[in-house]
Amino acid sequence: MSLLQLTPEWRAWLHENVTRGCTAASLHELLVKGGHSQGVAREALRETCALGWERLQASTAAWQQGLALSAHAGVVQAPAETAAFAAQPALRPHVNQNANRLQASDGQTVRIAAVLDQPQVVLFENMLSADECLALMALAESRLSRSTVVDEQQGEARQDEARSSAGAWFQRGETPLIARIEARLAELLHWPVDHGEGLQVLRYAIGGEYRAHYDYFNPDLPGSQRHLQTGGQRVGTCLLYLDEVTAGGGTRFPKIGFEVRPSRGAALYFADVTAAGLEDADTLHAGLPVVEGIKYIATKWLRQRPYG
Ligand SMILES: O=C(O)CCC(=O)C(=O)O
Numbered sequence: 001m002s003l004l005q006l007t008p009e010w011r012a013w014l015h016e017n018v019t020r021g022c023t024a025a026s027l028h029e030l031l032v033k034g035g036h037s038q039g040v041a042r043e044a045l046r047e048t049c050a051l052g053w054e055r056l057q058a059s060t061a062a063w064q065q066g067l068a069l070s071a072h073a074g075v076v077q078a079p080a081e082t083a084a085f086a087a088q089p090a091l092r093p094h095v096n097q098n099a100n101r102l103q104a105s106d107g108q109t110v111r112i113a114a115v116l117d118q119p120q121v122v123l124f125e126n127m128l129s130a131d132e133c134l135a136l137m138a139l140a141e142s143r144l145s146r147s148t149v150v151d152e153q154q155g156e157a158r159q160d161e162a163r164s165s166a167g168a169w170f171q172r173g174e175t176p177l178i179a180r181i182e183a184r185l186a187e188l189l190h191w192p193v194d195h196g197e198g199l200q201v202l203r204y205a206i207g208g209e210y211r212a213h214y215d216y217f218n219p220d221l222p223g224s225q226r227h228l229q230t231g232g233q234r235v236g237t238c239l240l241y242l243d244e245v246t247a248g249g250g251t252r253f254p255k256i257g258f259e260v261r262p263s264r265g266a267a268l269y270f271a272d273v274t275a276a277g278l279e280d281a282d283t284l285h286a287g288l289p290v291v292e293g294i295k296y297i298a299t300k301w302l303r304q305r306p307y308g
């Protein structure tokens with residue numbers, strides 16, 4: 001009797017969230033994160049729902065689809081409890097994958113080139129036009145300054161061979177070009193402009209790299225608290241590739257053996273958190289050393305709450 005292995009608090013929590021229509025997968029993940037074994041979590045969910053596991057998953061998938069449809073077409077009336085669930089803020093950005101082309105309201109036609117479910121990754125083509133890429137590179141040129149690393153002993157910023165890129169930060173909406181790009185990303189990723197950090201343009205010369213790291217703030221580290229207080233967690237990352245690189249310079253996810261090679265106008269979106277809103281360790285990624293050519297990207301980090 002797995003339900004009896006849960007504390008009364010956990011049982012109440014589970015019941016409430018099943019009633020709210022949360023997905024079985026996200027509740028399972030949270031139960032395991034809360035220290036329960038996979039088997040206990042699975043059985044507790046099954047018993048709470050008095051449904052088979054497969055039926056539960058199917059029903060939540062169908063419910064989610066219905067909700068998405070109703071939001072777009074207004075055909076399905078959401079019952080009261082699903083309306084309450086929908087009122088909860090979304091945990092992470094979302095890309096509509098029903099079609100292979102997305103039409104932004106500014107006229108840009110963006111193609112979906114590849115998708116991965118876990119971690120959630122979407123590769124876009126033509127997110128930016130060639131002209132927009134060139135304009136962004138030109139805009140950054142005068143502002144680029146050598147990137148720094150934090151000295152592990154002293155805590156101060158210093159230049160380091162290991163991070164030989166140059167970076168330029170822009171305020172949100174700083175120029176009409178930046179405002180247009182930010183509005184397009186917000187529309188296609190379904191995440192408000194004010195939840196985004198300013199755009200950062202990075203230029204890597206030969207040998208330049210960004211060693212394997214996470215974009216989310218590790219909540220267990222004292223240094224993360226200050227960042228988490230303003231805008232909450234980084235829930236998504238969008239990398240805009242402004243130019244091709246002749247050799248090297250890919251963005252690599254070593255844990256899942258996946259790599260994207262830069263091409264002008266492409267964009268790589270990945271969710272830094274799981275569907276349940278928890279940091280996703282599979283998103284470890286690196287900007288590989290440039291072997292030949294120059295690499296130009298723009299990074300947009302998306303926050304849980306309004307930022308800045
Ligand atoms: O340079 C890359 O491909 C990765 C950049 C990156 O990880 C970042 O800006 O957070």
Ligand SMILES: [Fe+2]
Pocket residue numbers: 213214215237285
């Ligand atoms: Fe990163």
